Amino acid sequence: MSDAPSDTAGRHPGPLDDLLVIDLSRVLAGPYATMVLSDLGARVIKVENPAGGDDSRQIGPFKEGESAYFASINRGKQSIALDLKAPADRAVFEALLARADVLVENYRPGVMARLGYGWPALHLRYPRLIYAAASGFGQTGPDAHKAAYDMVVQAMGGIMSVTGWPGGAPTRVGTSIGDITAGLFTVIGILSALHDRARTGSGQFVDVAMLDGQIAILENAVARYAVSGVAPGPLGARHPSITPFAAYACQGGHIVIAAGNDALFAALAAALDMPVLLTDPRFASNAARSAHAEELAALLEARLAEAPPAVWLPRLEAAGVPCGPLQNVAEALAHPQVRARNMVIETAFPSGAPLIAAGNPVKLSGHHDPASRPPAPALDGDRAAILKELGLKELGL
């Protein structure tokens, strides 16, 4: 839809390769969303503040002074530094908006309006522009004005209350699931608005709150509360209502077994030579097994303690029982299936130094899934090219 000429950053074609995204966002929820859009072919221009740019440039881990965190999330994007309070830079920003399909920001609500770039003003001036705002608490409601980071919404949204061990300390999900979930819902909102625009010709405002996203992923914890009136607690490493569906200790390690129905439970009992499991009334149905999850775990672990994961996993796999090893990040990234799926890609720091990163999990028959992505941009690194494209170079901006 964009009339901007294509850039020369080495982007690969994808289903979104006709789209221009202007990205004011910083750190994670917004940049994660525009990373997903970029991986699917969209051209993303980061508009960064001249005083240091995206905060995540200053968040580790660092390699020779460059943030790997920043580089991994911002691979394949371009950068221009603009002071949105300076008239000359505002002219550049507005020239970009005039060509853009999508604007993404993750400021606290109100910041854009104070700059004169609130949704009503932008919609009037750029009627086809889709404007997506990812914020901590959303654009409406009593807490809209408050700032939030991942940790805050993980705590307030309830996921920490069901993660960890009974009676143990509060436990954070080990990645920034508050930001990432909001980023994914932001992408879904943008793509939905694009679908709508193809019919109506009009852009719309997409309002995604990190806290809302945490509620949306509570899954059966909401259903359990709705039925029982009791807030569920953490369950360690097992599923609340499917059993056996947990990590179990073996000789020298752990494996995960996910026998989600009666047929798989029967296959598990056979593979472990434990026919007694099938005649014990405590384990006669999934509901019964879930009510006796600890007794079942004790029996399973007594048997599993006789051999290491390398013995049990092939035996369970041969029996068709879903199972798997407990892998650390190094093992996960080296796993043959992960490699075969191109989920570890090559990209680069702004300096050009190489970096590996997680790949794009959306595999499409109509598009090649590249094994490398262009580098993350240096702050303001694409200024000259972008100004030239916009025909603004001669103005000396």
Next chain:
Amino acid sequence: MSDAPSDTAGRHPGPLDDLLVIDLSRVLAGPYATMVLSDLGARVIKVENPAGGDDSRQIGPFKEGESAYFASINRGKQSIALDLKAPADRAVFEALLARADVLVENYRPGVMARLGYGWPALHLRYPRLIYAAASGFGQTGPDAHKAAYDMVVQAMGGIMSVTGWPGGAPTRVGTSIGDITAGLFTVIGILSALHDRARTGSGQFVDVAMLDGQIAILENAVARYAVSGVAPGPLGARHPSITPFAAYACQGGHIVIAAGNDALFAALAAALDMPVLLTDPRFASNAARSAHAEELAALLEARLAEAPPAVWLPRLEAAGVPCGPLQNVAEALAHPQVRARNMVIETAFPSGAPLIAAGNPVKLSGHHDPASRPPAPALDGDRAAILKELGLKELGL
């Protein structure tokens, strides 16, 4: 895009309200994806096996024999039971596909091809149809044929290795983040393919693997491994590279503090009357604070122990420090901001009995965000209406 007449299930208009989705999926990853599409206006027809239907109808929690788990994820969808090996039912299925925009399934790879419904065959016959398959390991690679459930991909994908406490037992993320992430990437793939179809006229195949999705959300754990060569471990309730960014014990409870930069750290020190924090070289930068996270936590918790969360939270909020209470699911769902954002909606079991569920976190300026959603369907509950619509009733099917 669909030429099917609109149903009478009380769906609300949304950006996707011109779409017909045929849904063969069961339990969670696929049904979660089609729930998101349905919440955004798409018409979703579940095609269930006549022998019991979607497995999640038999997964608790139950209320008077009906699964709240099934009902919450399948609200607003329709159901028809079809035996895809029976010629008469295949004719109904094919009539549905002829009108559909999107087909979603989450079988093991190969199942659809054995039914004669593999992607090449369907693409030839229904060239505009988008076919999305969400599977455990994806359609390609050495493990493509294996089954996986959430627990397996959480373990293999690495998120369990960074969740929990150092030296503690393996810990599962307390919701089915393996399924949910795959569901969200499936929606993104479908919407990207719809965007592409508007240009090309052609549908495509969307291949999403639950394991791939887990790699995609490892976030800075991948960056830390890429830079250090060391697999990161769990960190309890703190962020790995932003400090202070954790849950801290207070008098009688915990609060979360997320002071993500130097200015917020200074505001925190002032709000706690701890100016010493600002002159201590161990805490002079985010990198220094992250290297001394435990010493900082000890100092903060000694101070925080002097008062309960109800004292600290308003004080930190007034100072502009991102913070929040650690809430259980009951507290999260009752929170005024969550309610104000319409994140707790009314829906119903197939019987019509009321049920609350998490709302739709994608708020769009162009569409109303309803406070209630139609019930989940009874198995085969929409058969007569669908057959009539398809003009097949007279065949006695």
